[in-house]
Amino acid sequence: MQLTLNQRESMNENIMIIGTGSEEGVERSQIDAAVEGIASASVPGLKERAGVVYASAEIHAALPVRESRSSTKDLNAVMRGVRPIAFLVHSDVEILEGRAPRSGMDEIMVGQLAATRLGVPAERLAVGSKLHFDNRDWTISGRFAAPGTVMNAEIWMPLTDLQVATKRESTLSCVIVTLEDATFADVDVFAKSRLDLEITAIPERSYYASIASFYGPIRVMIIVTAVLIASGGVMGGLNTMYAAFAARVREVGMLQALGYTRSAIVINLTEESVFSAASGALIGTVFGILLLDGLAVRFSMGAFALTIDAPVVFTGFVGGLAVGLVGALPPAVRCLRLPIPEALKSV
Amino acid sequence: MKYSALAISLISLFTLVGCGEQPSQTADAGASVSVQDVAWLLETEPAGAVSVSEVKASATEGQTVVVRGRIGGRKEPISDGSPVFTIVDLSLPHCGEIPGDKCKTPWDYCCETPEDLTANSVTIMLASVDPRVGGLKELDEIVVEGAVGPRPNESVLTVIATGVFVVK
Structure with missing residues (x-):
């Protein structure tokens, strides 16, 4: 607009x-x-x-x-x-x-x-x-x-x-x-x-x-709404990571028992997380381009077409990677906080 | 999840702060203005000033006049980069003088009829490019000295200014 x-x-x-x-x-x-x-x-x-x-x-x-x-x-x-x-x-x-x-x-x-x-x-x-x-x-x-x-x-x-x-x-x-x-x-x-x-x-x-x-105030409202929706996405991502990592506490304990350092395990978990987030971001980008690019939206002065151009794709993709990176660290640290015997016994 | 609410609040706050309008930049009249640029600004008030309505009723092309008025008469009486501006007769109250009026641009005299406004307005043309260079702004009361330009009809009166005095 x-x-x-x-x-x-x-x-x-x-x-x-x-x-x-x-x-x-x-x-x-x-x-x-x-x-x-x-x-x-x-x-x-x-x-x-x-x-x-x-x-x-x-x-x-x-x-x-x-x-x-x-x-x-x-x-x-x-x-x-x-x-x-x-x-x-x-x-x-x-x-x-x-x-x-x-x-x-x-x-x-x-x-x-x-x-x-x-x-x-x-x-x-x-x-x-x-x-x-x-x-x-x-x-x-x-x-x-x-x-x-x-x-x-x-x-x-x-x-x-x-x-x-x-x-x-x-x-x-x-x-x-x-x-x-x-x-x-x-x-x-x-x-x-x-x-x-x-x-x-x-x-x-x-x-x-x-x-x-x-249209300035409307723009601010749209940005705030977008931020809230994005925050929901981030929280959802974090929740998923917590759930996924919680199920792997025994595996992490086993890796530690075999001699893997904590930093190596964190890097491994982060890599996995970033890879899945990147895949999700790619799928989201493809859906965005297919469904939203060129979509016409009405407003009082006429109509405008939504554009999914390079900066939008870049921002979305970087956002996806950030969720993968930031979302992996807190649950990974939580997994590693447990002592090895306790981690091995956990269900 | 207690961090979720905090995160959302912080992100929203940063967004709101980020979206705020930048403070409008006003021309710094004191910066990089040569004496030549503001040679038309007078230190002392020219004698014999008459009102806008008086000068409009009687002035003829080529006549030297001294006219007193207030900068205004439209939403943008002074436009960036343009040497002309309009002044209005002091007898016409601007919107800011009307009790209870909340007009954001009181210098546009939107409370007056177009006919009254035209009859009580005069165009001032400076040799300088922009009146803001001399620090002129909307609602300033000024006294202008200059020659009357062509008058194709009685509604049109342009004073080609040689000097402008800003009444403090």
Whole structure:
């Protein structure tokens, strides 16, 4: 979730122009539709190709959609109304299947994780199928991917269509511009100078970072829960070791009687323990990769995919080895504490 | 098992401590700031200061003005690396002056209507890159001396500052 909200490197170049006072949620922002043109003309150094300035006028809205006209269940969707320039400004977006929706044709395009966001099977959002909102059916004309960003769980549609659907023909949520020679300060000067437009400039990365900080307490709760679960695992591991070693007290006594030193026995028991823990960690890692990697999880801003990458595998494996190492020592010492005759007599 | 509870408590405690937010770092205005960087900071208050609303009602492009106001008017009146900031007329109470208001960013004047705020705000532009270099911060009362920039309409007024005095 943190990675999804922190977004991609390309976001370093994007600046959001949103309504003053709406810094905590672009969905609440309302700015004059003219801001797009005024910003393009007023801020020198914005990215431009073939005479087209990278300034994307957008509407962001959370709307209830239904699977069909007859359906009674509302599904919460995050919609983004865009013009074709949005595909240049948001360079992470890639059309996987189908094509971009056409204006006035009641067409939409869905992100890779939109199905997770809506809580429906992925095949339900196949190209050609329909969703129902604003009293009409909308045909899915394409599917897109924007991996590791909130856009991946959104539904995109032509700006004018969403303006009509949300009844805000003369306002936008934001204008997102891409910098080339310009810096953030240039856009900030424009935003703060045009007090009449009531706008604020904020780097796209900072915007999503501030949203991520909103989830800080939830993150702490998740970490504490994970630590408690891991502690349970450690305690379970220790218990198993105690039980396993307690059953081998006579064997340990026998080894001592045969002349094995205590340190040699401890090393032997620790090796056994680390070997079994490593096997368990390997099995756990394989299960984790097979069952959890890529699993989509819904949250209020959209959806994110769980990633079992190298650092996660490494941490899990080292944790497993640590359980094997630390878990072996206390029961091993307990086994060796008994005098040899007593150990040999124990049942 | 008596150690189990202790272990869980310790691990949880370390986690909570580890997850705590780092104290926010504020710019050390005193460190590595050359005299040139803060040449616009005035030692004495310029004479003849007028209020933001007065200057907004009458100032014309190119006119030299001295205006008094408070830094604020939005969540981030001063942005990192940007030479502009906004000030608000002193007659408008900021959220911190309203009894019982618990606003975390009282300088954003969120309790005022956007129309009132726009009518009582002025943009200040410095030659220096960042106003924080001179130690300016939100809610500071300041007196600004400078020339009025282009005014495409009556809501827009940018003062290109030559000097800023911070009222103690």
